[in-house]
Amino acid sequence: MPPVSEQSSDADLLRAIAAGQTAALRLLHHRHAGWLRARLRRRCADPDVVDAAIQDTFVAVWKDAQRYEEERADAAAWLWTIAVRRLVSALRGPAHRWLSSLSGELPDVGTTPSAEELVLLGVEHGALGPALDRLSPELRHLIEATALDGLTVREAAKLLGIPEGTAKTRLMRARSRLRELLT
């Protein structure tokens, strides 16, 4: 295992982490903690919960880095999926959880960008922008949680604090409403 440096790619860092190099985890943390924090803070107002979710994320990465598959997912997207799921479980977990009592598994999903996400990348210049702006907030939050954050409907419901059935109906309504607005 060659030594890692600031210039190493995320995949190299993750391989080094799987081989037990703390320095690689430190580099990965310093590279990604900032934007993860900025993005998580838009989903949770409590900074302590956000910080704990980020810590949980990197502890989980340390334990399970060998499960990362380079060809299936981009490292940043993989990290984000873990982080947002940690946030969801932190929001609904017992209030004062010990960090060491993590029992959740890492998500075993491919994190290639979905079709909806690819569309969102072009939101600056298309008709989708205005359509999304005109969507009511509760519908938009669901689109955001499922299409952008890569959560399942159940997890999205937890994040937003609504029943799963309600989330399903709202997501369906959001999709048909978007279709209407775009045609």
Place this chain on the structure above:
Amino acid sequence: MSEWHLDPELFEQYEQGVLNPSRVMAVEAHMSACATCRGRVPVDITWLTGNWSIVFDNIHAPQAGPVQRLLTRVGLPEHRFRLLTATPALRWSWLIATLSVVVLAVIAASLSAVGETGGASRLFLVLAPVLPVVAVSGAYGSGIDPMHEITGTTPSAGPALVLWRAISVIGAATALAGVAGLLLPGPGWYAAAWLLPALLLCTGTLALATAWSLQAAAAALGGLWLTGVSWVLGVRSEVFIPLVFGPIAQFVYLAAAAAAVAVLIRRRRHFDLGESR
């Protein structure tokens, strides 16, 4: 998308939450796809180091072993587990209890191999109730625990600590003796016949320890049991098992144990330290 990048102004607006929802989503989608823009996100270095140090501590923290995970699942809080495992003296008493039981089982098996089934079972029934008492006597006190002076000054010293330790050693000793009892030749109920006498001797020791030191109490009660049983064995050898382990005797043991528990609860304030009463 490669031509378009987040400028600092746009990112600031994103952080302040003043962007249109669609632009927020565009910023996020772009961030997850573009390493350059991720790198440009301004980071508070103090926060970053603090967050990292917690991660670092956490990955270097000792891992919970399988026993601890099992006990945690059963409902034992983590600090209790630390309390019980952080005492070398306690581990020794466990070890002694374990060894005695194993040796006893071996003796029993070898005796029965020669053909003296009755002798082996009797030996087991006489000695098994004393085992947990031996374990308890090593659980607390100035002569046993090298940390006793320090332990004694903590708020958790006294009844609570004695009982926690007693429970853990009794549990270990009882489980091992139970296994040995099941392996023993003879009627099936032999395997359980010693449990009530053991309960009586343990609770009795703890009750007596409110007046004497734990070791003295254990020695007194253990000695009393051994002398009494040996005397019965010598005088009424032919009815030894029904007399000492029969239904009536078992009921008496249970009643006496209940009485000992009552004394223990009443006098728990006297349960201070293993010395200078």
